[in-house]
Amino acid sequence: MMPTSTIKVKAVETNAIGDEQDVVHLVNLVRKQAGFTGMTLLNLTKLMTATSELARNMLNYAGGGSVTIELVSRGKQTGLRLTFIDQGPGIANLEQAMQDGYSTSMGLGLGLPGAKRLSSEFYIESIVGQGTTVAIIKWANG
Amino acid sequence: MAMERIPILKVGRFLLVTIQVDLYDRLALELEANIITAITNHHAKGIMIDISAVSIVDSFMGRILSNIATMARILDAETVVVGMQPAVAITLVELGLPLTGIYTALNVEKGMGLLRSKTVADNDADFDD
Numbered sequence: 001m002m003p004t005s006t007i008k009v010k011a012v013e014t015n016a017i018g019d020e021q022d023v024v025h026l027v028n029l030v031r032k033q034a035g036f037t038g039m040t041l042l043n044l045t046k047l048m049t050a051t052s053e054l055a056r057n058m059l060n061y062a063g064g065g066s067v068t069i070e071l072v073s074r075g076k077q078t079g080l081r082l083t084f085i086d087q088g089p090g091i092a093n094l095e096q097a098m099q100d101g102y103s104t105s106m107g108l109g110l111g112l113p114g115a116k117r118l119s120s121e122f123y124i125e126s127i128v129g130q131g132t133t134v135a136i137i138k139w140a141n142g
Numbered sequence: 143m144a145m146e147r148i149p150i151l152k153v154g155r156f157l158l159v160t161i162q163v164d165l166y167d168r169l170a171l172e173l174e175a176n177i178i179t180a181i182t183n184h185h186a187k188g189i190m191i192d193i194s195a196v197s198i199v200d201s202f203m204g205r206i207l208s209n210i211a212t213m214a215r216i217l218d219a220e221t222v223v224v225g226m227q228p229a230v231a232i233t234l235v236e237l238g239l240p241l242t243g244i245y246t247a248l249n250v251e252k253g254m255g256l257l258r259s260k261t262v263a264d265n266d267a268d269f270d271d
Contacts, residue, residue, distance in 0.1 A: 020166035020167050021166060023166070024164040024166060027164070027198065028164075031197070041229050042229045042232060042233075044229075045197065045198060045227075045229035045230060045232075045233045046229075046232075046233050046236065048197065048198045049198045049199070049200050049233050049237060052198060052200040052202070053200050053201060053237070056200070056201075056202055100238055111201065113238070114201065114236075114237040114238055114239070117236050117237065117238070118233065118236055118237060
């Protein structure tokens with residue numbers, strides 16, 4: 001998992017993603033929670049965009065899953081950690097999936113690498129036949 | 143929710159579409175279809191899409207905008223996206239999203255000017271215009 005030893009968690013909220021309306025709802029929740037961290041507009045926009053990419057990915061490839069939103073801090077930094085968990089088919093070749101332009105569906109193949117670039121920290125774990133977990137952190141000023 | 147619809151306004155030879163809600167699949171597909179119908183019905187030469195109220199453009203939304211521009215071009219109309227927020231523009235670059243075939247302008251006024259210049263040039267080149 002993502003290194004957790006130095007990270008403090010203040011609040012946790014978990015949401016199920018089952019259709020596109022849930023994605024829209026999730027992005028709005030992230031906007032609300034990020035407000036508590038004093039995140040800059042640019043970082044907020046990046047985080048909301050990464051959230052939308054990852055949640056849509058989860059819908060397209062795994063038919064849905066759950067997303068946990070956590071208000072976190074490390075030292076003086078505060079931010080949000082989002083954990084996307086699905087029980088989908090998993091990703092056979094993670095290295096390939098993290099490359100720009102790679103897509104097994106109709107998408108542009110920007111989902112994973114794009115979300116990684118927009119995040120402060122990015123973690124992915126996938127087991128074929130069991131599912132995929134993606135965790136990202138966006139620091140308010142990072 | 144079932145009544146949600148994005149209005150398409152006719153302004154001279156152009157169409158003005160202001161997106162003020164979060165797009166999802168069905169709404170986006172309806173918008174594509176409605177714009178194509180409106181181009182045909184009004185013989186529009188340009189479409190201006192105002193996204194100043196849009197807080198994020200992800201790859202889904204980017205694909206919708208590209209699709210609209212591609213379909214419009216097949217029907218001999220140009221597309222200009224106006225009012226993109228600075229944070230959205232920076233995020234798009236980092237995301238790596240190519241807005242293929244789309245013209246952009248800072249605001250509605252500049253977008254209108256751009257569409258005029260694009261379509262006037264086209265008219266001059268048309269023998270049957």
